Amino acid sequence: MAGANDQRDQTIDLDEPLLVERVRRGDREAFGKLVDRYSEQAFAVAYGFLQHAEDAEDLAQDAFLRALERIDRLDRGSPFGPWFYRLLVNAALNRRKYLARRRMEKIPEGTTGPGDPAADAERAVLRNCLASAVDALPDDLATVVILHDLEGFTHPEIARVLEIPEGTCRSHLSRARRMLREGLKELRHP
Incomplete structure (x- = not known):
């Protein structure tokens, strides 16, 4: 799992608080940089909860939109990552509950190659x-x-x-x- 830790380590750098401040002022490019930094891990976390690629992608995108809408709730000087993952985990738990209520028989995923x-x-x-x-x-x-x-x-x-x-x-x-x-x-x- 070194890849997951490497991505998170890269995100804790000195320019992240500046990016967050730019996002607060409406800078979409700065938000795009935050999304680029966290998108791979966000998908992986969402997939861990939902076990379905399309649902995980939707959930990760929804969490980023929620983060953008609520960026002013992030305490100044606090790191973006843990705050964002908390939003993502809460959304994943809510989605799991929703899917559990309407779950139908799952069809096992096949493999992509011969086997x-x-x-x-x-x-x-x-x-x-x-x-x-x-x-x-x-x-x-x-x-x-x-x-x-x-x-x-x-x-x-x-x-x-x-x-x-x-x-x-x-x-x-x-x-x-x-x-x-x-x-x-x-x-x-x-």
Whole structure:
């Protein structure tokens, strides 16, 4: 997950507060630079919650629009990244709840190239089992496990995004993993 951490490290530079100030004054080009910096990771986080590329892309775009609309709510001098990821996570949780209410039978995704159909089917079943197990977690636990295990966020980064102590982040992750193990056992052996 070095790529995810590298992108976030690049975003914490000296010109970011200047970009935010320019965005506050209506500079769309400055906002475009922030979007460029965070778009890849925003999509990855959204995909971690939704497990569907088009929904994740829509959600990431919606989160950027929401950030633009609410940029004046970002405290001056505060970093854009954690604030933006909090907007994104909240939107992802809301979208997950909405989709869960209207969920229909999912068709497993195929692979893009030639391969073993049995192995592809097994991967699709495993992916669906894992997605079901994550969906069954309480939102606070699902959020931590998605950010940490799927997206490579560190405990300090998650704590900053979710505005919780690092110890709480660690205990949420431990509890989520335990619940996932139990949930996957139940799915495999009903």
